[in-house]
Amino acid sequence: MSNSFVLKGCIAFSDSSKSIVTFNKGYVVSVDGVCQGAFPDLPERYNNLPLVDYGNKLIIPGMTDLHVHAPQYTFRGIGMDKELLDWLNIYTFPEEAKYSDMDYATKAYTYFSEDLRRCFTTRAVVFATIHNDATIELMNQLEKTGVITYVGKVNMDRNGGKNLEEENAQTSLQATIQWLDEIEGKYKNTKPIITPRFIPSCSDELMKGLGALSKERGLRIQSHLSENKSEIAWVQELVPQSSCYANAYEMFDAMGSKEYPTIMAHCVYSDRLEMQILKKHGVFIAHCADSNMNLTSGIAPVRRFLDLGINVGLGTDVSAGSSLNMVKTMLITLQASKMYYRLVDTDVKPLTFEEVFYLATEGGGKYFGKVGSFKAGYDFDAVVIDDSKMFSMRDMSVRERIERMCYNDADAIIKDKYVQGNRIFTKIE
């Protein structure tokens, strides 16, 4: 199948953060992997393209998982009674240390990559571990899935505990350069991203070196910000001259720019000052509601980010988030936002379904360019969904069906998945 075609089905996509366009038995067109738009009736000029009729199935844009830790997928759903710093030390760091063993890494990443291929995600920004070889193995595997990703070899030269600490800033930087050189030009779908774990894991010297490296090579950065109060207090001790956690990253030149935006996961406790810093640099916030509830971190004020015009997408944050399923993440995002309104601040209205659908598709997709919608000129990333397991007593609108799907992810079966017009997954009936 070429990547020029027409899909017919029940289509839904965001045309802004506040509204969803739907066509019942409508058409969406890909030419050379670029979306030409969606239509209630097929424009004559596309009559010669091959057409796949998906009948009553839903067709929505692919979703972007803006924050996911591949090596943690092995222990998803375990140890969720801990808060962040204990959880890292007891579960996460010992598990990540195992990825020095290439047999282990190869097998574990095979499961992760295969499950990523099968879920709603068409784009992802991924943490690996500190290990170059395992990171390259992960990139090799992800490249084959067809999902488009950024992948980071993680940097940690302090506080990693046994077998998960690089010797010092210099060896960590050298390893990073080696990794970058080794993968140079190797992949079509898989890009490197500079990945200081978070400030407690990286000395000032390492942070500065990574900031400089990202500028020198025109590479983006991803990290974690203001997830948990104990973590924030620790950062204030570690970088006493910073005015806030975000400012600490800023001092090390790690906040990126509009051209090379940094992703910061969480931002649960970002205040006005921190939000201004995020906005100034064009940072993308990866909002990880599932993770933030599981680790008892709290709830990020997403409505405030949006009102300020800060870029926001959603992250599963596997395995503090327990599932790669972005649709389940949407549900938890909605519930978290309602509880923020009810329990924290009634001035911060809950996110609407429209807004959460936008965040899962175009909000995060924007990090990759024109991605996450069926507007003309966007990359053709799409997921085709069979929701017939959820019976209905009447004709439901497409809008109702996608809301119902969000609340019943287990009954939404992915039939086909396309990235840039390439079908990368199809369900065997």
Add this chain to the structure above:
Amino acid sequence: MSNSFVLKGCIAFSDSSKSIVTFNKGYVVSVDGVCQGAFPDLPERYNNLPLVDYGNKLIIPGMTDLHVHAPQYTFRGIGMDKELLDWLNIYTFPEEAKYSDMDYATKAYTYFSEDLRRCFTTRAVVFATIHNDATIELMNQLEKTGVITYVGKVNMDRNGGKNLEEENAQTSLQATIQWLDEIEGKYKNTKPIITPRFIPSCSDELMKGLGALSKERGLRIQSHLSENKSEIAWVQELVPQSSCYANAYEMFDAMGSKEYPTIMAHCVYSDRLEMQILKKHGVFIAHCADSNMNLTSGIAPVRRFLDLGINVGLGTDVSAGSSLNMVKTMLITLQASKMYYRLVDTDVKPLTFEEVFYLATEGGGKYFGKVGSFKAGYDFDAVVIDDSKMFSMRDMSVRERIERMCYNDADAIIKDKYVQGNRIFTKIE
């Protein structure tokens, strides 16, 4: 298959609200539908019973859904942007009014009953609608599933809106008596329960009549309590002489007794005074975290209920809760409890996984007697689960596997389900 047998597999059950007993490749024994206990090695005296070897599959007690609205299953996952009173008027009441049409009711309840048969639930306490015929149709269907239930014809003589209001207290009471007479002695698994929707739906006269009827016939009562602040304020207006919402029910003799315990769903805003009333009467609280988040109601202080020795179980509250899946409800219960601790009151520690597993099994099961555990003398209700879709890189303990299942409900496949030793569901491979 008789209901005397041995099951072999990876067994987990609560022996108290704080601890889970597990046996990897252990045995659990049913004799005439009564559990004889679970064992690491099979006691010789059971050697002559037929044995089903489930290999590496999980075997856990069946779960009790203490609060679910059968007629609302048709619109699960839709309209979740509303709060309680709007949601009732815009979505719920118009939908429930449709159950005056028996064709509609028969078809809708077929879907509900079939999905209930297939989920983790072995016991349920169910709201129907105000309609006698449709309620009896629901009971007929539920009886066939093998799930053991209480089902209530709903009483509403005010504020139901178009086509969902009984004429007055007398006609509502008469209809209830008619319904009770008609089903007398008809079912083995399906019991009636008196079901005033909530105080705003029932006049003082109706409430008093239902209280008296429950005493007269030795029937239990279920209703809603302190779910939403606007609802609570409304009840205070409607019953101005009450000291709190629970006291209003008490005044109408609707709070039951230890022998005939009332179920009150929600109790999100129950304060110390209200908790004392609940405890005094031996009320079961149906905690519905999914619903309470979806309708932006808030989070109930479950830890406080448990500390006071109040009975608590979990309810899906379909369709303010969107799924019949009790395992998903467990996850949301954990997340809600963590957010209550983090955002409302750090004196109220989050529920542990052990506690939530207990609530889903024995906590709610207690409402039905000795139900919800594999202790000797308990009814033999069990669910056999294939969790092999969730790969593992090492041998996981049974305790780890049931926690992982809770966070990944979509990947936990029910293989078989038993109620009182009868296999009522088996998955066709």
